[in-house]
Amino acid sequence: MKRKLIKNITSVFLSVLVTLFITALLLIIVGRNPVEVFSMMFYDVFASGYGLGQAFFKATPLIFCSTGLAICFHASLFNIGAEGQLNAGAFAIAVSSVVFSFLPVWLLLPVSLLAGFFVSGIFGLIPAYIKIKKGVSEVITTIMLNFIVMAVINYLLINFFAVKATFRTEKISDSLMLPKFSDYTDYFQGSSLNLSFIVSILFAIIVFYVIYKTKFGYQIRSVGFNPVASKYLGINVNKTTILAFVIGAGITSLVGLNYIMGYKGYYEYGFSSNVGFTAIAVALLAKNNPVGIIFSALLFGVLDYGGLAVNTIVPKEIMFVVQAIVILSIISTDKIVESFFENKILKIGNNLGNT
Amino acid sequence: MYSVEFKNITKRFGNLTANDNISLSIKSNSVHCILGENGAGKSTLMKILFGVYKQDSGEIYIKGKKISFNSPLDAIDSGIGMLYQHFMLIDDFTVMENVILGKELTAGLKLNFPKIRKALLEIIGRYNLNVELDRKVSDLSISEQQKVELLKILYRDSGIIILDEPTAVLSPVEVYEFFNIVRNFIKDGRTVLLITHKLAEVKEIAETVTVLRKGKNVYETERKKLDIGELSRQIIGDIFPKEKIKEEDIEYISGKQKKPACVVKLERISYSEKGKNILNNFELNINEGEIIGVCGVEGNGQNEITDILTGIIKNYKGEYERKTDNISVVPDDRLKKGMIKEFSVGESILLRKKGENKITQKRALYRENEIKKMYDIMIPYPGCPMAKLSGGNQQKAIVAREIQLDSKFIIFSHPTRGVDIKASSFIYNKIIGEKNKGNAILLISSDVDELIFLSDRIVILYKGRILKEYTKEEIGKSLETGRMKFLEEVGKYMIGITE
Numbered sequence: 001m002k003r004k005l006i007k008n009i010t011s012v013f014l015s016v017l018v019t020l021f022i023t024a025l026l027l028i029i030v031g032r033n034p035v036e037v038f039s040m041m042f043y044d045v046f047a048s049g050y051g052l053g054q055a056f057f058k059a060t061p062l063i064f065c066s067t068g069l070a071i072c073f074h075a076s077l078f079n080i081g082a083e084g085q086l087n088a089g090a091f092a093i094a095v096s097s098v099v100f101s102f103l104p105v106w107l108l109l110p111v112s113l114l115a116g117f118f119v120s121g122i123f124g125l126i127p128a129y130i131k132i133k134k135g136v137s138e139v140i141t142t143i144m145l146n147f148i149v150m151a152v153i154n155y156l157l158i159n160f161f162a163v164k165a166t167f168r169t170e171k172i173s174d175s176l177m178l179p180k181f182s183d184y185t186d187y188f189q190g191s192s193l194n195l196s197f198i199v200s201i202l203f204a205i206i207v208f209y210v211i212y213k214t215k216f217g218y219q220i221r222s223v224g225f226n227p228v229a230s231k232y233l234g235i236n237v238n239k240t241t242i243l244a245f246v247i248g249a250g251i252t253s254l255v256g257l258n259y260i261m262g263y264k265g266y267y268e269y270g271f272s273s274n275v276g277f278t279a280i281a282v283a284l285l286a287k288n289n290p291v292g293i294i295f296s297a298l299l300f301g302v303l304d305y306g307g308l309a310v311n312t313i314v315p316k317e318i319m320f321v322v323q324a325i326v327i328l329s330i331i332s333t334d335k336i337v338e339s340f341f342e343n344k345i346l347k348i349g350n351n352l353g354n355t
Numbered sequence: 356m357y358s359v360e361f362k363n364i365t366k367r368f369g370n371l372t373a374n375d376n377i378s379l380s381i382k383s384n385s386v387h388c389i390l391g392e393n394g395a396g397k398s399t400l401m402k403i404l405f406g407v408y409k410q411d412s413g414e415i416y417i418k419g420k421k422i423s424f425n426s427p428l429d430a431i432d433s434g435i436g437m438l439y440q441h442f443m444l445i446d447d448f449t450v451m452e453n454v455i456l457g458k459e460l461t462a463g464l465k466l467n468f469p470k471i472r473k474a475l476l477e478i479i480g481r482y483n484l485n486v487e488l489d490r491k492v493s494d495l496s497i498s499e500q501q502k503v504e505l506l507k508i509l510y511r512d513s514g515i516i517i518l519d520e521p522t523a524v525l526s527p528v529e530v531y532e533f534f535n536i537v538r539n540f541i542k543d544g545r546t547v548l549l550i551t552h553k554l555a556e557v558k559e560i561a562e563t564v565t566v567l568r569k570g571k572n573v574y575e576t577e578r579k580k581l582d583i584g585e586l587s588r589q590i591i592g593d594i595f596p597k598e599k600i601k602e603e604d605i606e607y608i609s610g611k612q613k614k615p616a617c618v619v620k621l622e623r624i625s626y627s628e629k630g631k632n633i634l635n636n637f638e639l640n641i642n643e644g645e646i647i648g649v650c651g652v653e654g655n656g657q658n659e660i661t662d663i664l665t666g667i668i669k670n671y672k673g674e675y676e677r678k679t680d681n682i683s684v685v686p687d688d689r690l691k692k693g694m695i696k697e698f699s700v701g702e703s704i705l706l707r708k709k710g711e712n713k714i715t716q717k718r719a720l721y722r723e724n725e726i727k728k729m730y731d732i733m734i735p736y737p738g739c740p741m742a743k744l745s746g747g748n749q750q751k752a753i754v755a756r757e758i759q760l761d762s763k764f765i766i767f768s769h770p771t772r773g774v775d776i777k778a779s780s781f782i783y784n785k786i787i788g789e790k791n792k793g794n795a796i797l798l799i800s801s802d803v804d805e806l807i808f809l810s811d812r813i814v815i816l817y818k819g820r821i822l823k824e825y826t827k828e829e830i831g832k833s834l835e836t837g838r839m840k841f842l843e844e845v846g847k848y849m850i851g852i853t854e
Binding site for chain 1: 665667684686691692693694695696697698702703705706707710712714715811
């Protein structure tokens with residue numbers, strides 16, 4: 001475990017270095033000074049509470065969504081449908097918060113979060129069921145469900161729930177809004193960073209514990225590694241597949257917690273701006289380890305806000321390129337570090353292990 | 356003239372020395388057997404020859420020329436072919452597609468199928484390989500898949516063929532057939548390196564024998580001077596434990612005999628899959644303290660019986676009664692069914708055990724230590740994934756895991772396939788131990804000797820039904836009149852001949 005950790009950290013660190021190098025080359029090619037761009041970016045993010053807050057704020061939905069996806073990925077379910085699942089859940093959170101607004105806050109909060117979890121979960125249940133019954137790959141069903149979900153939300157929004165002439169729901173009651181960091185400290189003044197950031201970290205830690213320390217987590221990974229052997233180990237493979245998919249999809253609904261209860265107060269069509277897809281990359285970068293996801297989401301958050309910060313001198317799209325390079329380089333450095341460790345460090349590792 | 360010469364080969368993995376200064380010469384046009392326990396370094400040496408690993412020091416010469424391979428592709432180009440224990444076939448491709456992968460004969464950009472087919476049919480005819488080129492690999496039995504692997508090697512026209520425990524997956528009849536194929540290799544001037552655990556096979560086919568022990572070349576002999584007793588002593592390094600168990604077994608048989616109760620009962624079980632009848636009115640009783648041996652060529656319904664008994668297959672017809680909730684099962688294919696290779700020994704024990712809801716490293720290590728001592732399992736470092744254990748140790752760990760469950764009914768499916776003598780006798784010991792505890796045991800195997808040695812009753816399975824049943828007394832009587840004759844009789848039933 002210890003050895004694996006050192007190995008992973010080394011490969012992430014290396015790949016970030018490689019990324020910076022390649023990005024610098026790209027910037028030179030387009031005629032910018034990389035030192036200027038990088039220093040501007042890092043200055044904007046790290047020099048002010050606002051920059052840091054915004055980076056954390058951008059990381060929050062990624063942590064939620066990637067954590068949910070990690071559960072699916074551990075079960076070898078390649079869920080590409082997080083974008084649809086999280087939109088369905090967030091929409092359900094916003095709508096139920098408005099519809100049941102007569103309830104007291106202590107009841108309304110869990111009711112609307114459960115509604116979100118439930119609705120997102122359904123869009124995990126459908127592909128899981130089709131996979132088990134008909135053997136259709138979840139990659140296909142979840143991609144298709146993305147379109148269906150967005151169309152259904154569009155329909156429901158326009159016909160029933162939208163505020164006139166907008167693409168958003170009514171605002172939820174102020175008493176449901178989560179406290180912002182800036183309410184307590186001037187350091188984060190102006191940033192939208194809110195309580196859900198802390199919730200997301202706690203959540204990731206809980207999911208980490210479940211996946212790596214409980215029998216249920218072992219069952220999920222066991223099914224992911226080898227479904228046939230899992231049967232002979234007495235694991236109900238179908239049940240585990242369904243649970244992993246439903247819980248994983250359900251957790252993505254919490255993206256709505258950050259946006260609706262922590263930021264805007266309503267659901268807006270297209271609010272997620274592809275978080276559901278970026279989260280796949282975040283989970284991949286962290287090798288589906290929820291604690292690792294916290295860090296890789298923070299990295300993406302920094303890049304995301306950093307991209308906005310340097311928008312005046314380079315197009316912010318450069319940061320998408322950077323994100324892509326991070327993924328590519330982690331995949332390749334992984335192999336290099338792996339073989340390095342197998343050859344050179346194994347001996348030390350063995351000695352450590354034996355003592 | 357030597358085909359292959361190893362000179363002072365040393366290979367280390369961490370602080371384990373897998374090959375320790377091994378020198379070895381393989382005569383051209385002969386079968387050279389390499390014997391040794393699991394973990395003795397046989398596979399490592401072969402993988403070095405095949406370019407999978409690179410030696411730390413030492414040299415390899417092929418036909419007198421020094422070579423250095425960077426990958427198996429280099430080895431294949433130099434005329435070396437390897438039959439792995441675990442086949443490297445693509446299930447969804449046909450036999451022909453699998454064979455030509457990596458060496459496509461083309462006419463321009465198009466594959467020249469008629470030419471390839473002609474070449475393959477010629478090889479099949481010459482070596483009696485008996486596989487249909489257009490069948491999908493997923494529809495083939497294990498022995499047929501093995502032939503596809505051989506076909507691949509021959510299609511690439513390898514002059515030096517490495518066979519890694521090829522008979523572990525074969526029934527006695529198939530072994531006979533297989534050795535005939537190998538003899539034809541020699542006739543055609545090829546050289547064969549055979550890795551095996553089975554001494555009987557060495558006697559049958561080897562020209563030269565080398566014994567490796569703990570990474571060292573400890574013994575070498577010629578066919579003329581072959582002595583099985585000496586060989587087994589060399590392999591293990593001390594006493595021959597199989598003899599020891601036999602005494603214990605005899606003690607048990609002559610000891611207490613009480614009226615046993617029935618634990619598992621199968622009545623008129625029929626099962627079909629994709630319109631194919633697999634089990635036909637299969638009947639079986641297993642009493643407590645009894646080992647029932649199921650004997651048969653693979654693919655006659657053995658796996659389906661296991662799956663019905665463990666509840667993995669549910670849509671069968673007939674009655675299944677059982678007086679216990681817990682079933683332990685040691686599946687036939689340890690890599691595919693027996694374990695999650697990414698988990699450590701301790702983790703898999705906790706995962707399998709009921710009521711263990713928290714799985715921490717500490718608890719897993721505790722379990723691992725317990726099992727390691729009791730079952731003498733070699734684990735490279737604490738908490739290491741099962742993938743890193745040698746085959747025999749993996750099998751021991753699986754047996755240990757299943758016995759730990761304290762089930763009243765245990766299924767052992769090919770429990771010693773690909774396992775060396777020492778580990779086999781250890782596993783036999785454990786099976787007998789479970790029987791003596793009063794547990795009901797189903798032993799499925801294609802190793803007739805193993806079945807005779809362990810079973811209280813043997814049933815012979817052919818096309819999903821029982822063709823013949825032997826009680827312990829009948830087995831004993833038959834053995835008195837001659838072992839070979841009995842084996843021949845059993846062999847006939849196994850291929851469906853009832854006289």
